[in-house]
Amino acid sequence: xxxxxxxxxxxxxxxxxxxxxxxxxxxxxxxxxxxxxxxxxxxxxxxxxxxxxxxxxxxxxxxxxxxxxxxxxxxxxxxxxxxxxxxxxxxxxxxxxxxxxxxxxxxxxxxxxxxxxxxxxxxxxxxxxxxxxxxxxxxxxxxxxxxxxxxxxxxxxxxxxxxxxxxxxxxxxxxxxxxxxxxxxxxxxxxxxxxxxxxxxxxxxxxxxxxxxxxxxxxxxxxxxxxxxxxxxxxxxxxxxxxxxxxxxxxxxxxxxxxxxxxxxxxxxxxxxxxxxxxxxxxxxxxxxxxxxxxxxxxxxxxxxxxxxxxxxxxxxxxxxxxxxxxxxxxxxxxx
Amino acid sequence: xxxxxxxxxxxxxxxxxxxxxxxxxxxxxxxxxxxxxxxxxxxxxxxxxxxxxxxxxxxxxxxxxxxxxxxxxxxxxxxxxxxxxxxxxxxxxxxxxxxxxxxxxxxxxxxxxxxxxxxxxxxxxxxxxxxxxxxxxxxxxxxxxxxxxxxxxxxxxxxxxxxxxxxxxxxxxxxxxxxxxxxxxxxxxxxxxxxxxxxxxxxxxxxxxxxxxxxxxxxxxxxxxxxxxxxxxxxxxxxxxxxxxxxxxxxxxxxxxxxxxxxxxxxxxxxxxxxxxxxxxxxxxxxxxxxxxxxxxxxxxxxxxxxxxxxxxxxxxxxxxxxxxxxxxxxxxxxxxxxxxxxxxxxxxxxxxxxxxxxxxxxxxxxxxxxxxxxxxxx
Numbered sequence: 001x002x003x004x005x006x007x008x009x010x011x012x013x014x015x016x017x018x019x020x021x022x023x024x025x026x027x028x029x030x031x032x033x034x035x036x037x038x039x040x041x042x043x044x045x046x047x048x049x050x051x052x053x054x055x056x057x058x059x060x061x062x063x064x065x066x067x068x069x070x071x072x073x074x075x076x077x078x079x080x081x082x083x084x085x086x087x088x089x090x091x092x093x094x095x096x097x098x099x100x101x102x103x104x105x106x107x108x109x110x111x112x113x114x115x116x117x118x119x120x121x122x123x124x125x126x127x128x129x130x131x132x133x134x135x136x137x138x139x140x141x142x143x144x145x146x147x148x149x150x151x152x153x154x155x156x157x158x159x160x161x162x163x164x165x166x167x168x169x170x171x172x173x174x175x176x177x178x179x180x181x182x183x184x185x186x187x188x189x190x191x192x193x194x195x196x197x198x199x200x201x202x203x204x205x206x207x208x209x210x211x212x213x214x215x216x217x218x219x220x221x222x223x224x225x226x227x228x229x230x231x232x233x234x235x236x237x238x239x240x241x242x243x244x245x246x247x248x249x250x251x252x253x254x255x256x257x258x259x260x261x262x263x264x265x266x267x268x269x270x271x272x273x274x275x276x277x278x279x280x281x282x283x284x285x286x287x288x289x290x291x292x293x294x295x296x297x298x299x300x301x302x303x304x305x306x307x308x309x310x311x312x313x314x315x316x317x318x319x320x321x322x323x324x325x326x327x328x329x330x331x332x333x334x335x336x
Numbered sequence: 337x338x339x340x341x342x343x344x345x346x347x348x349x350x351x352x353x354x355x356x357x358x359x360x361x362x363x364x365x366x367x368x369x370x371x372x373x374x375x376x377x378x379x380x381x382x383x384x385x386x387x388x389x390x391x392x393x394x395x396x397x398x399x400x401x402x403x404x405x406x407x408x409x410x411x412x413x414x415x416x417x418x419x420x421x422x423x424x425x426x427x428x429x430x431x432x433x434x435x436x437x438x439x440x441x442x443x444x445x446x447x448x449x450x451x452x453x454x455x456x457x458x459x460x461x462x463x464x465x466x467x468x469x470x471x472x473x474x475x476x477x478x479x480x481x482x483x484x485x486x487x488x489x490x491x492x493x494x495x496x497x498x499x500x501x502x503x504x505x506x507x508x509x510x511x512x513x514x515x516x517x518x519x520x521x522x523x524x525x526x527x528x529x530x531x532x533x534x535x536x537x538x539x540x541x542x543x544x545x546x547x548x549x550x551x552x553x554x555x556x557x558x559x560x561x562x563x564x565x566x567x568x569x570x571x572x573x574x575x576x577x578x579x580x581x582x583x584x585x586x587x588x589x590x591x592x593x594x595x596x597x598x599x600x601x602x603x604x605x606x607x608x609x610x611x612x613x614x615x616x617x618x619x620x621x622x623x624x625x626x627x628x629x630x631x632x633x634x635x636x637x638x639x640x641x642x643x644x645x646x647x648x649x650x651x652x653x654x655x656x657x658x659x660x661x662x663x664x665x666x667x668x669x670x671x672x673x674x675x676x677x678x679x680x681x682x683x684x685x686x687x688x689x690x691x692x693x694x695x696x697x698x699x700x701x702x703x704x705x706x707x708x709x710x711x712x713x714x715x
Contacts, residue, residue: 199712213714216706223705226340226712227651231627234342238630241344260623306616313619317609322602324422325359327626332352 006065009047010072016041017076023287029079030148034118039080039103047082049099051090058093067185067240071233074189077147077290081105081115083186087178088123095130095164107154108175114301116152117142121161124154127172131160145297147290171249180259180302181243184236187262187298191229191269194291198222198276218276225272228265235261242330253315253330256308263305266295339647339711344630345637348411358419361392366423371682374424374599378431378592379553379690381505383460386429389420390460395430396438403442404455410640414633418591424599428502433457435590436583437464437510440530444571444579449532453508467497467511467533467557468580475703478524478577482513484531484564491515491531491569493539493562501697503555504544509533512580515573525577530570537562549689582644587698589635589649594628594656596694597663597687601625603680604667614670621666624659628652647711654704657695664688 020041029035050066052058066086073083081103088104102120107113113122117140122133137158143151166174199222202213212218235258242254270292274281281288299305319326365385373380389395394416399405420427438457441449456462473480482495497503497511509532516527535542539562544552571579601621608614631652638645664687673681695701709715 195712199714202714216702219709219712219714220702220705222712222714223654223708226708227655230340230342230648230651231631231655234344234631234634235627237344238627254626256619257623257626260620261627264620264624305620309616309619309623311619312622313615313617314612316605316618316622317611317615319605323605323622323625324598324602327622327629328355328418329352332347332355 003061003065006061006068009045009050009059009061009065010068012045013042013047013069013082014072014075016045017072017078021076021079023290025079026077026287026290035079038078042078042080042082048085048089048101048104049093050086052093052099056093056098058089063181063240063243064237067237070182070185070236071189071192074186074191074294075193077190077193077294081118083182084114084119087182088121091125091130091166091170091174091178092123092132092162094170095166097130097132097162097164100132100161106175106178110153111175112143112151112153114179115150116140116154117150122154124156124160125166125175128166128170128174130164130166130174132162133158133160145300147293147297149294149297169247169249171247171252173252174248176303177248177252177255178302180255180308181236181239183298183302184232184239184255184258184262187266187295188229188232188236190291190294190298191225191232191265194269194273194288194295195222195225195229197288197291198225198273202276212276221272221275225269228268232262232265232269235265253312256303256312259303260305260308260312263299263308266299270295339645340651340708342631342634342648343637345411345633345640347633348409348415351412351415354412354415355419358394358416359423361388362419362423362425365425369424369426371679372686373426375683375686375690376426376428377421377424377596377599378427379501380424380426381428381463381502382426383429383463385426386463387460389427389430390458393458395434395460396454396458399438399442399454399458403450404458410636411633414591414636418595418629421591421595422598422602429463429505430457430460431592432466432501432506433462433464435592436466436587437508439586440510440570440579440583446567448567449570453532462508463502463506465500465503465506465509465535467500467509467513469499470496471498471556475700477512478528480512480514480528482511482559484513484515484529484568486515487563489563490566491564493531493533493559493564496556496558498545498554498556500555500557501553503535503557504542504552506535509535509557510570512576515576527574528576528580529573530576530579531564531568532570533559533562533564533568537564539563547690549686581646584699585635585639585644585646585649587649588653588704589632589639589645591629591632593653593698594625594632594659597660597691598625600663600667600680600683600687603677603683604670607677607680608670611670617666617670621659621663628656628659632656647707650699650704650707653698654695654701654708657701657704661691661694664691 020038049058050061054060084105088106089099092099104121105115105119106123108125139155141153239254239258242251393406397406397408470480484491484493515529518524539560541558543556
C-alpha cells in the first residue's frame, strides 16, 4: 500500500494538474504545442526522481508509492511525460547513470518512443543495455497514438552521453515492463475520470422527464463500469507491489496479469462511457474522448491484452504443478 | 465513491504454513472427491468431512475460544476458505454456519445462544441454512409473508420458505420473518425479525425440489403452527431487516464468489498443457483469477479491520460471478466436450448446468449492480 508521503505527493500532482492543465491544454497538445507551463508546474514538485534512491539524490519512493501518482496522471490525461520521466530516471539510476534534468523518456529497440520529440534526453534500451542520448543525437520520425500523443521513432545520429547495463533484477525487458506498469496505473486513472463524467452526465441529462441515470438499464451499465474501474486500480496496485517485492524482471507475471486486466477493463469502460453520453460524447468539443482515446491507446502500449495473455497462458501451461499453488506462493513465499 | 475503494492486503504472518497445513489435510481427503463433488464446490454436503474440518479448528476459526472458535484472523480464515474451494472440497454442511449464521449469533445472540450454538457449529455438529426467499418474495425480499406471532411461551410460526439450500439435510434455519405488521403506508422492512428454527420441530414440512441436474439440492419448507421458544429470536425484535442486510458483507465477500468453478480451470490447465492455441484464452483466465483474488483478499482485510465493506463485496461478487459463470463456455471453446478426459467432462457437464445459479444465489446480478449504482449516486 502507498505510504502517506506518496498519497500526499499524488494530491500535490492532482492540484498542480488541476491548476496548470485543462481541456484547452489537451486540445493544444493535439495541435502539436508543447505545454511548457504545465511541465514547469509539475517539475517544480521535484518528482522526476520519485523512484530514484535517496542516496542517489532522488525521492526514494517505491513502485507502490508511485502507483497512485500514475492514477492521478491518468485521471487528468496529463499532457506531459511525467510518468515517462519518472521511469526513465529510475532505469538510468538503476544502471548507475546520473539522470539529467529536464524531460526524459525511454524506449526500446525500434519501437516508438513516448513523447520522444519533446524530450531533452532519451534512455534507449537494448535488452538490459541502456544508453542515454541527448536530443541532438537523435533524429525523429514523428508519429502518434490514436489520442495524438507523440509516439516517435528515433534514428541515432550522434553519440550517447552515457552507457551502462541494468542490474539483473531489472532484466532484459525493463522497457516493456516499465511501460506496462506505467500504463496500467494511467488506465485506472483515466477510467476513474471517464466514470465520473459518465455518472455526472447520467444524473443531469434528462429524457422522458427524468435523469437517464434513473433508468435501471443505465444504472446497471455504469455499475459494470465502476466494477471494472476498481479492478483496474487493484490490478495496477498489485503489480506495483510485486515489483517492490521481487524486482521488475521477476514481477513480469503480475505486470502481465495487470495489463490484461486493465486492458479488458478499458475496453468495457470506454464503450459504456460512450453509450451513456450518446452522440455528444463523440464530438470533438466534449472532453470525454480525451480519456477514451487514451484508454484505447494505452491498451496497446507495454504489451496488449493479447500479447500478455499468450505469455501468461504459456507460463501457466509450463508450470510443473497446479495453477492455484503457483498464484498463492507468489504472495506468500517472501515474508516482508 | 469511497464504498468502491479497495486497499491491497498483504498475506498474514504464517500464511504459507497455514496453507500447507490445509493442503496436507485436503490431500488426505482428496481421494474421496469425485468429479461431481469437486464441481459442486461449496454445494457439496458431507457431514463426515465437515466434522473433520471442525476437528482441525477451521470452522468458526475467528470466534472466541470460549465459544469453540480459534481466535484466528479473517485473513487466516480466508486462506482456509480459498484452499477448500480450490480443491473442490465438500464444505456445504458447515459453509453457511461458518460464513453467516455463526457470525450473526456471535454478534447479536444472547449468552445462552452463543454457548449453545457456536461450539456445535464449530465442531460440525449443527448444519445451518438460511430462510429468506419465499414463493412470492425473491429480490423484493421485504415483501415476505412468513409470520411469527407472539404467543404464551414463545412464537407461533406460519408460512413458507423456498429455495433453501440443503434445508432437508440441515438442523437449523435462521429465518427472516414478519413479527409485526408493516406500518400503514410505511416502509415494509419494519417489523421483520430473525428467528432460529429447529428443522426437526413438529409442523416443519420439508419438500425437496429436484433441480435441473436431477438432484435434490434446494427445498420448499412449510411452517404449520410451528412453536418456537421465547429465545428463538436472534437480536432485536423488528430489527431483522437491518440485521440481515448487515450479514451481506459476510455472505458476499468470500472466495466462494469467484472460485466456484476453479476445479474445472485446473482440469483445463492440465489437459491443455501442450496446446499452444489454448495459451491466450488460458492466460486471460489466469489474469482474471489473479485480479479477483487481490480484490477478494482486500475485502477480507476490510472485514478484519472491522469495516462493513458491503459495496465492495457486491462489486467483487458481480465480477467474480461473471468469471466463474463464463468458465465452462470458455473451456469448451478450447476443447470439445467429447475430447475431454472423463473426470473433466463430468465436471464440465455439471457446471454447465449449474452456473446460472451463481449470479442468483446470495443476491442476483441485478441487485449487486443496483447496490453499486447507489454508491455511484445514481439512485
